[in-house]
Amino acid sequence: MQPYRSKEWAKFRSEVIRLDGNECTVCGRATSDGVVLQVHHKQYFPGRPPWDYPYDACETICRGCHAAAHGLIPPKFGWEHAGWDDLGDLTGTCECCGTSIRYTFLVQHPDWRPMEVGEICCDHLTSSQLASNLMESKRRYAGRLKRFVSSSRWCVLPGDIHRITQKRLTVEIVPVGTAFKLRVNTRMGKKVFPSALDAKANVFELIEQGTLHAYISKQVSHRP
Ligand SMILES: [Zn+2]
Ligand SMILES: [Zn+2]
Ligand SMILES: [Zn+2]
Structure with missing residues (x-):
């Protein structure tokens, strides 16, 4: 007879689960959360039937956590x-949940090979908000960038010059042939941008880094 099919095991098993509050002692989920609860022996005594154990030598864990406990x-x-x-795009795959990801987080564990996972799985695995905080600051940055490039503070002057006044600086996006250059306080920069939007995004980056002043003096200092 299979020991795990016996009445004694069924009774022992349900008692362990009851003592553990009817939930997985690892992840806290219950049958109502859709998990299958199992009883795991934290240690084995050779020759003993599986129900002939002290309750505290066993624990309730769900099937997923159980497989993890056995290294599967x-x-x-x-x-x-x-x-x-x-x-750069959604070409990555989370090694933990299989979703497509753009930002990959490398995680390591003493009992497992390193994995590349997404933001949410990284937070779970590391029990931290490291990944989501990083992504949040990226999203906030992207939001500010979007607001800046489409701001109503930009005005369009004759010659399709886009101008914005930022602190004491007058920044202009000047069409040069098919490309664009930055002009800051009447001083033209050297760098060429493929589109007005690229130029505006660059202005935003320089403002965020606090280097707009330094950038323009460097750009013009090399002018013959
Ligand atoms: Zn087990
Ligand atoms: Zn679990
Ligand atoms: Zn994942």
């Missing part, structure tokens, strides 16, 4: 964030 799937906790990368 990656551990769910205890990961360390080791770096991140922007792939």
Whole structure:
């Protein structure tokens, strides 16, 4: 007879689950959350039937966490964030949940090979908000950039020159042939931009870094 099919096991098993509050002791999910609860032996005593154990030698864990405990799937906790990368588009795949990702976060664990995962999985695995905080600041930056390039403070002058006044600086996007250049306080920069939008985005970056002044004096200082 299969020991795990016996009445004794069924009784022991349901008692362990009851003592654990009817939820997974690792992730806290219950049957009502759609998980299958199982009883795991934290240690084995050779020759003993599986129900002949003290209750505290066993624990209730869901099937997913159970597989992790036996090394079949990656551990769910205890990961360390080791770096991140922007792939430029959704060409990456989260090694944890399989979703397509643009920003990959490298995580490492003492009991598993390093994995590249998405923002949400990185937060879960590292029990931190590191990835989501980073993404949040990126989203805020992108939001500010969008507001800046489409701001009503830009005015269009004759010759299709776009002008904005930022602190004491007058910044102009000047068409030069098919491209664009920056003019700051009447001083023309050397750098050429393929579109007015690129030029505006560059102005935004310089303002964010606080280097608009320095940039323009450097750009013109090399002029013959
Ligand atoms: Zn087990
Ligand atoms: Zn679980
Ligand atoms: Zn994921």
